[in-house]
Amino acid sequence: MSFDYDYVVIGGGSGGIASARRAASYGAKVALVEGHRLGGTCVNVGCVPKKMMHIAALLGESLEYAHRFGWDVKYGGFDWKSFTQKRDADIVRLNGIYERNLTNSNITLINGWAKFVDSHTIEVDGKQISGKYVLIATGGTPNTLNIPGVEHTINSDGFFELQECPKKAVVVGAGYIAVELAGILHALGSEVTLVVRGDKLLKKFDREIIQHLEEYLQKEGLKILFSSNVTKVEKTESTLKATIDTNGQSEEHAVDCVLLAVGRNPNVDQLQLQNTKVEQGEKREIIANDDDTTHDPAVYAIGDVVGKLELTPVAIKCGRLLADRLFAEKTKLMNYSSVPTAIFSPLEIGTCGLSEEEAVQEHGEENIKVYRSRFTPMIHSITKKEVKMVMKMIVIKDTEKVLGMHLIGPDSAEIIQGFGIAVRHGLTKEDLDDVVALHPSAAEEFVTMK
Ligand SMILES: Cc1cc2nc3c(=O)[nH]c(=O)nc-3n(C[C@H](O)[C@H](O)[C@H](O)COP(=O)(O)OP(=O)(O)OC[C@H]3O[C@@H](n4cnc5c(N)ncnc54)[C@H](O)[C@@H]3O)c2cc1C
Ligand SMILES: NC(=O)c1ccc[n+]([C@@H]2O[C@H](COP(=O)([O-])OP(=O)(O)OC[C@H]3O[C@@H](n4cnc5c(N)ncnc54)[C@H](O)[C@@H]3O)[C@@H](O)[C@H]2O)c1
Secondary structure: OOOOEEEEEEOOOHHHHHHHHHHHHOOOOEEEEEOOOOOHHHHHHOHHHHHHHHHHHHHHHHHHHHHHHOOOOOOOOOOHHHHHHHHHHHHHHHHHHHHHHHHHOOOEEEEOOEEEEEOOEEEEOOEEEEEEEEEEOOOEEEOOOOOOOHHHOEOHHHHOOOOOOOOEEEEEOOOHHHHHHHHHHHHOOOEEEEEOOOOOOOOOOOHHHHHHHHHHHHHOOOEEEOOEEEEEEEEOOOOEEEEEEEOOEEEEEEEOEEEEOOOEEEOOOOOOHHHOOOOEOOOOOEOOOOOOEOOOOOEEEOHHHHOOOOOHHHHHHHHHHHHHHHHOOOOOOOOOOOOOEEEEOOOEEEEEEOOHHHHHHHHOHHHEEEEEEEEOOHHHHHHOOOOOEEEEEEEEOOOOEEEEEEEEOOOHHHHHHHHHHHHHOOOEHHHHHOOOOOOOOOHHHHHOOO
16 A cells, blocks of 8 residues: 555644654655644743743842842833743744754645544545554643633633733632743732632642642742632623632632633544544543554554643653654653653742652652752842742662652752653662762752751
8 A cells, every 4th residue: 555655743743743853864754734833832832932931030030139139220020012022933933943844854744734534544624645654743722611701711822822911810720830820920920819629739749849839829929729619700891800719608809811721631623533443531632552552553642632741852752752663663662750840830840750649659658768958049048038949859768769859949940850860760869979969059959968
């Protein structure tokens, strides 16, 4: 049987582009179909614009601190429009780079939404193409709530379209996106209420670290309502009215923005998967095996659409490893354990491996040991801001093999990327102690813990 292409990739986001380019580098004939903007969620409405806003928030904080370090700073406030225009222009620049990279890799870019005609055949705007292998890398879309007035709310996509900083905002959710966007909005001048269904933020993370975050955010003036739900949103003449139910008590809040960050759904609606043998799970995610195969032998799936670990570097790595296996006879599979990750809230959290709670559950409390360090970061010895840095290392008691490392404080994302190597490769506390400390730094605590 002959096909138009060796590899047809649906979705030009983090995973799709990485897989397409790796396949093309081995000489495969590749087509990539993208219905919207190249770069997908991460570049257009995710990691990249979010991180730019995180930087804007941190710079605002630095301005506050600068005069305590002797600088004469005139503080004129934050110009949301000017900043967001520059942010968006840079994203357009990135879209262009992605397009040029595809062209330079001899990949055929097809603009439009793909649907399956059969396992090997895709239709885009009435035109059909076939591929020996087809990759689904269509990512996800924001979830919503079934409440009256939901049409007046926005999600994370809408957040990046805001033309001005809302004076008052309600953010619903307790995951990565809710915490990051609430924290960033607060730091950029919004009065934020975070509405959390349960009794904690980020429930899969190390509890002690998250407690520190919860206390910090509240001390900074961000209001967190636990055991709460937004039950209704109404549009009034000048603002929105959000009804928030807390333990059965209802209260109305006049706000400019209600942002829902209540999880994401796999982006599968347009694919017409019924024309393939692909099967889906409870949340409609595509069921993919460890080698990214689906129930259809011609179709593979990676990234957010399979819902295993929704992070850009995970989608990229999966995409590249898959291309290695399909077109270069390599065998390596994705390893989902000990993936480092960060929260930019904007106080940073870095984490890799098991939380203390997970370690207790997996190994038993008597078999683990926790090293901790809690100190004032050097910058705050002068700013006098009362905020501590907390670092934790969880090890197996006998061997002192590192199971997890977690920290909260400035530069935590940068720090955990390096120390992730220790967790991923099963190093021991002794191995870490063997490394000479870099002084003065916060990171040195991880090689000097007692
Ligand atoms: C607000 C936010 C912040 C985030 N921050 C981070 C972060 O800091 N770090 C991190 O690691 N991760 C972050 N993420 C997660 C990260 O963005 C995703 O894990 C990553 O983008 C997933 O890549 P993907 O290739 O699976 O899908 P995507 O990047 O979503 O790409 C899928 C692409 O497929 C296209 N598509 C869909 N259906 C079709 C179709 N039928 N035909 C043609 N094209 C189609 C879409 O238009 C899209 O461009 C964030 C996400 C959000 C929402
Ligand atoms: N810094 C980063 O790396 C980063 C940043 C943003 C997103 N991401 C990735 O994107 C994924 C999606 O992020 P997310 O925040 O949308 O999802 P999430 O799974 O992290 O959190 C979803 C939140 O929504 C809440 N929720 C669900 N239904 C609800 C309801 N009906 N009412 C109230 N609350 C409800 C959940 O309790 C949870 O707190 C993350 O899991 C992460 O992998 C990563």
